[in-house]
Amino acid sequence: MISVQEASVLIQKATQKFSDETVSFLESQDRVLKEAILADTDFPPFDRVCMDGIAISKKQFDAGKRSFAIEGVQAAGSPQKTLKNSESCLEVMTGAILPKNTDAVIPYELVAIENGNATVNLDEVKELQNIHLQGRDRAKGEIVIEKNTLVTPAEIGVLATVGKAKVKVVGQPKILIVSTGNELVEVTETPLAPQIRRSNVYSLISLLKRLSIEADTRHLTDDKENLKRQIQTYLETYDVLLFSGAVSKGKFDFLPEVLEELGVEKLFHKVKQRPGKPFWFGQRASVEVSGVENKTTIFAFPGNPVSTYVNCLKYFYPWYQKSIGIAATKETAVLSVDFNFKPSMTYFLQVKLENKAGALVAIPQIGNGSGDLTNLVDADAFLELPADKTEFKKGEFYPILRYRTF
Amino acid sequence: MISVQEASVLIQKATQKFSDETVSFLESQDRVLKEAILADTDFPPFDRVCMDGIAISKKQFDAGKRSFAIEGVQAAGSPQKTLKNSESCLEVMTGAILPKNTDAVIPYELVAIENGNATVNLDEVKELQNIHLQGRDRAKGEIVIEKNTLVTPAEIGVLATVGKAKVKVVGQPKILIVSTGNELVEVTETPLAPQIRRSNVYSLISLLKRLSIEADTRHLTDDKENLKRQIQTYLETYDVLLFSGAVSKGKFDFLPEVLEELGVEKLFHKVKQRPGKPFWFGQRASVEVSGVENKTTIFAFPGNPVSTYVNCLKYFYPWYQKSIGIAATKETAVLSVDFNFKPSMTYFLQVKLENKAGALVAIPQIGNGSGDLTNLVDADAFLELPADKTEFKKGEFYPILRYRTF
Structure with missing residues (x-):
């Protein structure tokens, strides 16, 4: 029997590589980016007004000018205007391009407007105040999101900003969750005296959904020949098999021997832990199928509900996280x-x-x-x-x- | 201008009620239960064997017996067997019903089996050891999950166990996210000099997706009459409107006046906070439409990306959590x-x-x-x-x- 640490090391050595896929940026939420995202332009893309107010020439203010004739309005989204007379001002809106010949923005809160004139009562105006300078956040071509980032709403906003409508993410593994045990009936059925309902597969489906994985599920009865026949086909189809049950010392716990008979390498069986001691872990080496390498990793969890649950969190989660290129939750x-x-x-x-x-x-x-x-x-x-x-x-x-x- | 605390109090007073809906138990993940979930039977439903091994009569062990003839096997899922001779034993599997006339299970690890006899070398056997007694976890009819629980993989497993294939959860509000501003273009477009791409609506879509809400989205240009006409229809259709932009002091920030002209009660405008000062919040009182009450709550966030983002987390999230009956994240x-x-x-x-x-x-x-x-x-x-x-x-x-x- 090995320790939890030894089990974790063996599992971390047995990670898999899943092929990348391209999805729309909104679908990349909770997925892992497989490309660095670059600024497609400077950010901001122009000298950007940060407050609603007036734009002036600071030189005029410094020379003592406090009242400015309003030449017009620079709205957000409109082409850049030019301040024609340096003693005048333009009203400017948040998000607008800074007008030519201006270099300071004074917010409306500090301005009195009357008869087409804007008057300020201030001692000082700072250079480039309330102006978000072009390229201040990022220059064109700089990385805005690193490769291998797990996408949150923050990244979604940035992907939209840089126009990355489609994005490369890790593809999801094909996973099958298999319950075993003759005592199990479906959720919609009423169990007879010796039966209980299948629940572990649903906890696992739900735990995998948290990782944005949609898993398939099957149930197998405790019949060795049938187990072997079915698992053979699963190994050909899936990247990962998660089992629940049939790994302990019971007379019908055929899973370890069946897996080994099918050529799956046992990496360990039984871990010094409670709950979940009879946990079995193995991998079927790559078999080249029409030039493409494939592998199947098998997590065979003990059938007790809490054992399956904690083992999935403790072993499958970090294995998956390392496989897709992100740090394990700690x-x-x-x-x-x-x-x-x-x-x-x-x-x-x-x-x-x-x-x-x-x-x-x-x-x-x-x-x-x-x-x-x-x-x-x-x-x-x-x-x-x-x-x-x-x-x-x-x-x-x-x-x-x-x-x-x- | 009010404080963050005052704003939060006003928002918490303005929660809404959404109608319940019934979904399949797997779809209830990340949703809030609107019914208490009861044990449909005792849990465990029978005296359940917890270890693979042999079941014996403790009285025989206490009388000194250490070797037991094996009468047969009690498998999981099979009808209950009876130990015929109290000096014998039955092999029992984890998950099986405890056979009649037995009251202790000794695991295989402590048993030597030879020629149909199981021999143990132990000083003590505890009463009912390795037996999970009927009803020990929950009695039939007891609550296993409280109403107003947010469903995680743990609850999914329990719902399956008690056979709750369909379950009542809070229905999701109909939410529309509206961006404003003439400077905005779509993600797939290349902005001209004074333009930038829409990003706030996508951050908001993504923040709402975290709450399992699928929101709709629209864009409106800074045209007062058009704003008014469109928002009128939105108020008739949606439970919640989230705006981004057009709430500050700019010449084209028509949103506050348009909303008030449309009969939306302003609950506050501007909060002593950075970022996000110009945040506007209001509610349109219930208008009875064919006997059904409806209300629309309006969160009008400032247009700066970080303002919108933090305001959604600080104000919309707790408002939504209180509305659906769960404690706010703290x-x-x-x-x-x-x-x-x-x-x-x-x-x-x-x-x-x-x-x-x-x-x-x-x-x-x-x-x-x-x-x-x-x-x-x-x-x-x-x-x-x-x-x-x-x-x-x-x-x-x-x-x-x-x-x-x-």
Whole structure:
């Protein structure tokens, strides 16, 4: 049995490359850019007025002039005007080009306008005040968004600004989620006495949707020959298989042997952790199909709902993040009370999170063991308590795997 | 001019009610439940085996018995078996019903099986060990998810478990995002000298998509009669209008007067904040249309990209969250360095966030003022520095408006 750290290292070594795709810029939200985005022009593209008011020649102001005849209006979106008489002014609107022969903007708040004259009562006007100079934010050709950036609403605005209507992002892997177990029935069915409904596949679908992945799903009964036949076809079709169940010591836990018989290399089976000990991980080496390399990575999670859930967050998420070229999520939280866990394995403690005075505080939620899915509803995250300690003190901080934000 | 606090109070008083809708449980992700979810049966629904191993009668063990003839196998999903001879055992699989006449499960790890006999070498067997008792997590009819819960992958799993294939959630408001300004051209166009591309509407679309809202969008030129005619129709069709631009002191900033002429009640105009001072907020009272009440709430944000962006996070987000029945996002972060801001107004400082030892640290990103959209790309959040102070010290914590997670 290996440690959580060893398991993580093996998983991080087994990342995959997914081909890029081009999407409309609005569809790139929550995806990862596979090109650097450049300024298509200077930003701002011209000397831009920042306040509604009047534009003047500072030289005239410095020479003592305080009243300016209004020559006209420079509106946003209109061609650049020219101040004809340097002793006059032009009214200017936010977003407009600065008129020729002007070099300072005085906001309306500081101007009295009467009979076509604008009068100011000021001691000083600063050079280029209220003017956003051409190229001040970015020069044409400069990078505005780095490659490998996860697109948020901030990037969407910038993509629009530079006219990047279509953009290259990482393509999504083809993922199949497979549940196993004869006791499982569909959500719409009423279980008989020994049955329960399928739920893990739906938690996984939902966890993957968070990563903008639309996964397929199947159910297989505990029949070794059938498992083998079906998984063979899955391996040919999918980049990633996520299993839930059939990896422990049960008489019908055929998955590890079936996967190995199908040529999948086992990278490990069983991790010193609770919940989720019987986790199995492997990869089928590339088989060239018409010149294109392909690989299938298999995460076979234990069937307990909380095991599947925490293992997906702990192992699949960072594997996927590294595969698409972004840093893994890393957050820590401060334990709110003392907590003990004796076994020499990593413990994923269900916690509620509170943000207090800039700190993230983790409050343990004691459930009924790994089978208790309902307890996930009362928690926000798992606090990862390391295997080499048994006593965890209030005020100490540990990594969290978070599935709920404030 | 009112304070940020006063503006927030007025906005929170002006929430709206959206009608509920029923969706498939998988579609309820990131939506808010409008019904409490009940356990449709006990959870677990039967005394459930938690480990692969053997089930025995504890009385026999206590009487000294250590070797048990194997009567058969109790698989998961199979009808309950009965241990016929109390001195024997049944092999049991995780997820199976506990066989009749047994009351303890010993995992395979602690059992030696030979010639149809299971032998254990243990001093003690605990009553009901490795058995998840019927109803232990929830009794039939108990609440498993409270009303007004925001659905995460955890709730998706529970909805599947209790067979809630369809679920009642808050319906989404119909929202229109309107840009104004003659200087704006489409993303696919190349701007002429005085023009720039529309970007605020796309940032807003993207910020609303985060709330699972699909908004419509329009552009209006700075023509008062046209504005009035179009907005009249928008008021009849939409629950919420988000504007960007035309609310300041410019000669073509017709929006406030047009909205008031159309019967929209101004709740405030201008807030002591930077960026985003000219923010206008109002509501058109309910007009009964064929017996159904309707209202339209109008957020008219200033046209600067960063103003629109921060105002949406600061005002629209909490308004929407209160309207749908959930608590507003509230997070704070610790300032990494001293920072000064003189004007007596709230300052939304762009910051990068780091999680260090369980604390959230805010590192100021100094940009080029409210027009610099590109700076949003380098930041993760806004730190809200209150108006009643001018000096902000390293180590102090303030609220954040976050748009990027780790």
